[in-house]
Amino acid sequence: MNFSIHAEQRQDIILKLNEVKQNFANRGWFPGTSGNLSIKSNQDPIVFAVTASGKDKTKITPEDYLFVDADALPVEKTNLKPSAETLVHSVIYRNIPKAGAVFHVHTIANNVVSELYGNQGYFEIGNQELIKGLDIWEEGAVIQIPIVENYADIPKLAKEIEKVLNPRIPGVLIRNHGIYAWGGNDFETKRHVEAFEFLFEYHLRLLQARSLVNQKLYTN
Template identity: 65%
Template sequence: MWDELTEAKQLFSARHWFPGTSGNLSMKVAEEPLSFLVTASGKDKTKTTQEDYLLVNADSKPAYTTHLKPSAETMVHAEIYKKFKKAGAVFHVHTVYNNLISDLYYELGAVEIENIELIKAFNIWEEGAKIRVPIVRNYADIPLLTEEISKVLDERVPGVLIHNHGIYCWGNNAFEAKRHLEAFEFLFEYLYKRLLVS
């Protein structure tokens, strides 16, 4: 799991999806009791070290004594794992396009995307398929942010946008979470550029 997280971190970092020290990644280690690896807070994600991740429990606390702090938004990861038992990985990135789309559609509470091939990445195969990606307010209070995200989680659409912040997406494993994230980012970029030429 450590290697899978590192591979994802290096790939997303190369795409500039972790500006500053933003973003976080996790993978579930056990379901009962819940435990998962999550990125340590404040780390430069362009570098790889032996202290990039730590194991936390269902309360988002380190599972052992360590000087490392889990990412500030670890509680969101825990909520997704609790809500969706099959979820095995949760990825959170900050990109220009997911921020733009979250702002442009914020007042609607969601962005609807339809009839684009990449929707199939979410195992939605019907012709002319439509998805609705929810957008929540960017609360600085992480428990409140987690509560608002929990209200809009949809098993069919594995992603939630946070207004002017970023996206959380998940999958049954790291490969699936990566596929979902790449599809969302393609769709957001497509949608924004389509608006420019409308």
């Protein structure tokens, strides 16, 4: 598909992607060349800017992103290859039209949580203030974040993610891999990623604290 992206829109999207990339890279959320980011530029047909494959996300270069369609194919002439998991972004944009950005990060906390609860297929947490960061405002809200297996076959992975997408919960964990989160725009999506990561780390630290308390009670 040939699609023209207005120069001002292109510049705005790349600026936003660079800001998020630097922020997440500074937190250590892109180990190696892992993770990927996208911002949608058009809904019908779906067109979005996505990180190019194999890039060091601690650096900014003129060739960090390309624009692709719903089939993860470039809409402009380019030598760049889209991130291997671009089809996952496409599935989210197809199924959740209000999604304007999709961010994927790898952290120790989200990997450990996904492994701890992978067999049950979701991670549940409730009564935590940062759930409001996901635009869920119910008193004492309890949420379940889906977990899918880490299939090397990306089309299969995308299909499995498609099965569990829940517009109320703006994220999906991949077992021992990372989280995909989305929102209406880059600001909202960044907030969702931060809220998820806080919830994961909080839960793991709470488990650790409870274990230490139980050890002390047992030894005393």
